[in-house]
Amino acid sequence: MTIRLMLLCAPVPSGRETRFADGPLDERAVQQARAAAGALPATGVRYTAPSQRCRQTAQALGWDAAVEPALCDIGVGSWHGRTLDEVAASDPAGLAAWMTHPGAAPHGGETVADVCTRVAAWLDTLQGESGPVTAVVEQAVTRAAVVSVLGAPHASFWRIDIPPLTAVHFTGRAGRWNLRLGAAMSAGA
Template identity: 55%
Template structure:
């Protein structure tokens, strides 16, 4: 039996625009309007999930999704860098940022490493693989990247090379321990 996992990146908010670590504020009004306009573009799902951030929950609501009681994986935990802009952290501690971007096992911020995020998201995918049907989950871009890395067995260093646009869809279909990828569908374009 096949499970199809449709990962939807949330609408953009000011935190994402400012490249602010762990800023889980709500999406912009214009971005929510785009999500409402795309509400009918997603296929019907047997199960739906949303990550715990306000940006993901508000995007799911705008898309007309009614997520179940279980949550999708949360964003990468960036520890002490939470709420800070990438440029500011790079200006005060360039060696830590360089190590974090070069080594997926590094977590100089005291939070979660990219490797740990990939393992956490991979475990969630493994749980979903045992239940056939179509799943829709609104999750942060880092979770989409981690899911692709884990599902395809890519080296974690590839994580930073994957670009996930707001309100885009990444679809993973899997069975018997094997996943296939369909990426990059934009919900806001015809």
């Protein structure tokens, strides 16, 4: 049986400095999620990461989604609550190490290699499923899934850009995953 997995990156609130922290969606982000609902599969198994942002996105989509702890965002330890600029100013060497060495955790939290391993293990648990599986996740989880599915080095994690409310598709069968890129053009398009 083939699994059709879609990871949907949660939107981010506008008008605020981005922080290494979870927080509620603003009304603009909720409206964007509601607008995306019609383009998503109507059936299948649905998950959400445990963050408030992901749970609110699933709610805005009208989903009754199971919270999956394995889909949590990358843990940033002592950097939690700080902006990227604040971390860059106070710990430039630590930030550089974290973004270039997948085994580095200068913040005392999770390494890039750790999150890639965690997400790969979650993908393995889906092998008993079939049909559509959809999850609202943080960008780091989608990056880790792409790295895992492609068998890419963990160092490629930071080279993957995934905008908010972007869907990334995978197919899985017999213990093997594929990244599915692009969408078929409709006739007359």
